[in-house]
Amino acid sequence: MSATIPSKQQLKSCKRQLATVIDLNKCMGCQTCSVACKNIWTQREGTEHMRWASVATCPGSGYPRDWEKKGGGFDAEGRPRAGQLTTMVDCGDSFQFNHEEALSPGASGGRRLEPRSLQGGAPTWGYNWDEDQGKGEWPNPYFFYMPRKCNHCTNAPCIDACSRNAIFKREDGIVVIDQDRCAGHRHCIEACPYSMIFFNPVTQKSEKCIDCFPRVEQGIAPACNRQCVGRTRAYGYLDDPESQVHKLVRKWKVAVPLHPEYGTEPNVYYVPPMSPLSFDGEGKLTEAGRIPIAALERYFGPAVRSALGTLVEERKRRQRGEPSELMDLLISRRWSDRFAEFTREPV
Amino acid sequence: MMRIHRVAVSNAALLEIDGPVWSVLTSQSVALSPSPVAMVAAVSPLMALSTKHGKVKGLSARMAHNGVTLNVRISWEDPDKDDRIEDLDRFVDAAAVLFPLGEDANPFTMGDDRNPVNAWFWKADREEPFDVIARGYSTSQRRPGGASGLVVRAEHRQGAWVVVFQRPLRPAPGEFTHFEPGATARVAFAVWEGNNADRGGQKAVSGAFLDLKIDS
Numbered sequence: 001m002s003a004t005i006p007s008k009q010q011l012k013s014c015k016r017q018l019a020t021v022i023d024l025n026k027c028m029g030c031q032t033c034s035v036a037c038k039n040i041w042t043q044r045e046g047t048e049h050m051r052w053a054s055v056a057t058c059p060g061s062g063y064p065r066d067w068e069k070k071g072g073g074f075d076a077e078g079r080p081r082a083g084q085l086t087t088m089v090d091c092g093d094s095f096q097f098n099h100e101e102a103l104s105p106g107a108s109g110g111r112r113l114e115p116r117s118l119q120g121g122a123p124t125w126g127y128n129w130d131e132d133q134g135k136g137e138w139p140n141p142y143f144f145y146m147p148r149k150c151n152h153c154t155n156a157p158c159i160d161a162c163s164r165n166a167i168f169k170r171e172d173g174i175v176v177i178d179q180d181r182c183a184g185h186r187h188c189i190e191a192c193p194y195s196m197i198f199f200n201p202v203t204q205k206s207e208k209c210i211d212c213f214p215r216v217e218q219g220i221a222p223a224c225n226r227q228c229v230g231r232t233r234a235y236g237y238l239d240d241p242e243s244q245v246h247k248l249v250r251k252w253k254v255a256v257p258l259h260p261e262y263g264t265e266p267n268v269y270y271v272p273p274m275s276p277l278s279f280d281g282e283g284k285l286t287e288a289g290r291i292p293i294a295a296l297e298r299y300f301g302p303a304v305r306s307a308l309g310t311l312v313e314e315r316k317r318r319q320r321g322e323p324s325e326l327m328d329l330l331i332s333r334r335w336s337d338r339f340a341e342f343t344r345e346p347v
Numbered sequence: 348m349m350r351i352h353r354v355a356v357s358n359a360a361l362l363e364i365d366g367p368v369w370s371v372l373t374s375q376s377v378a379l380s381p382s383p384v385a386m387v388a389a390v391s392p393l394m395a396l397s398t399k400h401g402k403v404k405g406l407s408a409r410m411a412h413n414g415v416t417l418n419v420r421i422s423w424e425d426p427d428k429d430d431r432i433e434d435l436d437r438f439v440d441a442a443a444v445l446f447p448l449g450e451d452a453n454p455f456t457m458g459d460d461r462n463p464v465n466a467w468f469w470k471a472d473r474e475e476p477f478d479v480i481a482r483g484y485s486t487s488q489r490r491p492g493g494a495s496g497l498v499v500r501a502e503h504r505q506g507a508w509v510v511v512f513q514r515p516l517r518p519a520p521g522e523f524t525h526f527e528p529g530a531t532a533r534v535a536f537a538v539w540e541g542n543n544a545d546r547g548g549q550k551a552v553s554g555a556f557l558d559l560k561i562d563s
Contacts, residue, residue: 004460005390005483049435080393085436119434161393163547165485183489185547186435191393199435 006168011159017173018211019245020225021234021255022147023271023330029055029131029145033224033233037149040212040223046202048094049118051127052209053224058146059295060130064090064195073157073193074263080160083190091198092127094118135295139283142290144273146299147232149224150175150196150209151257151266158208161191172237173267174211182206193262221342231332236340238267243340244329245269252326253303254310260301271330272296272304274311349375351410351417353528353562361411361418364502364509369420374407377536379423379551386455387484387548400549403538406442412516412561417526419444419467420511421536428503429541430471438546440471441539442510443479446524446532447556454535454556457481465524467492467512469499471541476512480522484548495523529563 037053054063062068064086072083088094095115102113117123134143152175159167159175166181167188177188177197184204189197197208212222220226225233236243238250248255248271255269273296275289296304314326329337336343354361356368363369381401388395406423421442429440445454449462458464458481466479468489476499481487492498495518501510516526526532533556539545 005485008389080396082393082396087434087436091435157393161391163387163391163394163485164487165390183547187391187393187547201432201435204432 006165008160011165011168012154012156014169014173015171017154017238017267018152018216019173019236019238019249019267019269020149020222021245021248021269021271023232024144024146024273025271025330026230026232027055027145027147028230029057030229031055031128032227032229033147033149036223036227037209041210042207044200046200047198047207049088049091050198050200050207051092052196052198052207053147053149054092054127055145055147056128057131057134057143058299059135059143060133062146063092063127063148065125065129066090067195068259070195071193072191072195072262073259074155076261076263078263080157080191081193083193085186085189086195086198088118089125090195093123093125095123095126136290140278140290142275144291146258147224148194148196148258149268150211151194151264151268152209152211153267154265155263157191157193157264158188158197161187163187170213172213172216174213174216175208176210176213177206177208179203179205179207193259193264194266215346216342219342219344220346221339223346225339226342226346231335231338234332234338235342240340244332244338245340247325247329252310252329254307254326256300256303256307258299260303270300271311272300272307274308274315348531348558348560349408349410349534351412351526351532351559351561354411354413356411356413358413358416358513361413361416362498362500362511362513364420364500364511368411369409372409372411374409376405376407377553377557378405379403379536379538379553382537382548382550382552383455384548390485391548394548397549400543400545401551402540402543402545403551406536406538408536410559412526412528414528415515416513417516418511418513419534420509422507422509423538424507425503425540426506427540427542428471428508430503432472436544438539438541438544440508440541441469441546442508443468443537444512445535445537445556448480448522448524452556454552454554456484457487459483463522465522466537467497467499467514469501469510469512471501471503471508475499478514478523494521495519526561528561530561532559532561533557534559 042050056063070084182205225235234244257266275291278290314324318324318327409420452458452462468477476492477489478495497514536553
């Protein structure tokens with residue numbers, strides 16, 4: 001290897017690691033995070049289809065469509081797995097409406113306002129197409145919301161895959177794509193098992209969540225985290241013992257990564273949904289949660305069991321009137337408690 | 348040894364894809380094969396898994412100079428014209444002519460830090476080609492064709508692409524290959540089939556550098 005070409009290990013190295021924790025018990029799928037992100041980052045030409053931050057219903061086809069079936073990441077031996085590219089429709093399309101035809105004063109009558117796919121014709125799929133459908137049979141249907149963004153992985157497969165070494169980790173652990181180096185080959189999109197990298201057909205370069213680094217550098221939390229009205233999100237350095245992310249991930253171990261089996265060591269962590277209780281055949285409440293534990297394990301791996309165990313135990317402790325640091329953390333009476341040193345106002 | 352013919356024809360006439368000058372020059376066949384992506388696994392272990400790239404099996408080349416410009420006309424069979432990115436999973440056709448700037452440059456690795464390579468790179472969705480400099484795989488820099496005076500004409504007809512590259516023999520200072528009538532040079536070729544998702548290192552290549560004799 002040439003001395004002038006950095007190794008993948010160099011490109012993946014960082015001094016500290018920023019992380020996000022999202023409490024799925026509090027996410028109500030309001031999409032404020034997605035809109036906050038879109039307003040800041042993806043209103044440019046060629047980015048209409050992109051949602052660097054998104055929320056989809058689980059179980060469901062997710063966003064982008066069927067991302068869990070597209071491969072990428074690493075196998076059990078740490079070898080890269082082949083992956084698939086996403087299409088415009090997978091990425092949610094960008095419907096256009098026939099405003100002129102239907103609404104202008106001179107328009108001929110009878111035309112309804114209709115969406116059209118960017119690819120032409122009536123839409124066949126779109127963002128949140130299967131919202132709130134979920135799974136399960138009455139009287140025990142279930143679903144939960146899955147907010148997502150780039151995981152800024154410790155073992156980022158996009159960095160490995162980029163044949164131009166255009167992708168690297170900053171000192172703070174944020175993974176970015178150098179837009180000057182990117183040639184739009186899209187190996188990173190195939191490599192990302194979370195399908196969180198998007199191709200811009202206008203600039204012909206790949207783009208993704210930058211964790212709002214221009215805000216972070218000013219002490220302001222990323223927009224998706226800061227704007228969350230449900231106080232579901234925490235942000236900070238994983239190695240900062242005072243940060244909520246450290247306490248939830250490292251100390252209490254109630255926040256777990258999505259699909260750890262992909263081998264990328266993601267840095268977005270989820271407090272798993274505790275599930276409403278299910279009814280039996282007589283219509284009486286049982287002790288069992290509605291969301292099958294196997295379904296949660298499929299998303300979060302085996303660590304979800306002990307995480308849920310701790311959550312249930314601490315909730316009971318609080319119900320008995322005893323103190324619980326964990327419940328206090330999850331309640332977050334002041335919004336600023338959640339964001340460590342990233343509490344400056346964006347305006 | 349391949350030959351760059353000396354012709355008494357204007358630059359404008361040489362840029363005509365169907366100009367009469369091209370029909371009198373003998374065409375030389377160049378076999379292409381899938382690029383050996385395993386060689387660059389350190390730079391892209393994912394790409395090293397590719398087994399389907401490099402679909403185009405060969406091209407025919409004609410080369411000429413008029414004392415001022417070097418002209419390379421290549422053509423290859425390609426039933427699908429991919430000159431537009433129609434969706435996020437689509438790629439465009441492309442071709443490149445590669446010259447060594449260092450004695451020991453390896454075309455498979457795009458040279459190395461002591462032996463750079465210079466490529467003339469055409470993409471089907473762009474009017475202006477790139478004049479590329481590389482010092483090893485992953486280091487290539489795309490400079491606008493205007494930097495060296497590189498221009499290109501391309502046309503897809505009857506299931507084949509025809510592309511003519513033209514660049515001054517002695518371009519302005521910079522890391523561009525210089526050519527001297529009467530001397531020798533070396534060349535390699537690459538073709539990307541967009542419909543086959545060929546891009547970057549996933550391409551069909553001509554192999555080791557081929558020797559060129561430049562007519563005086």
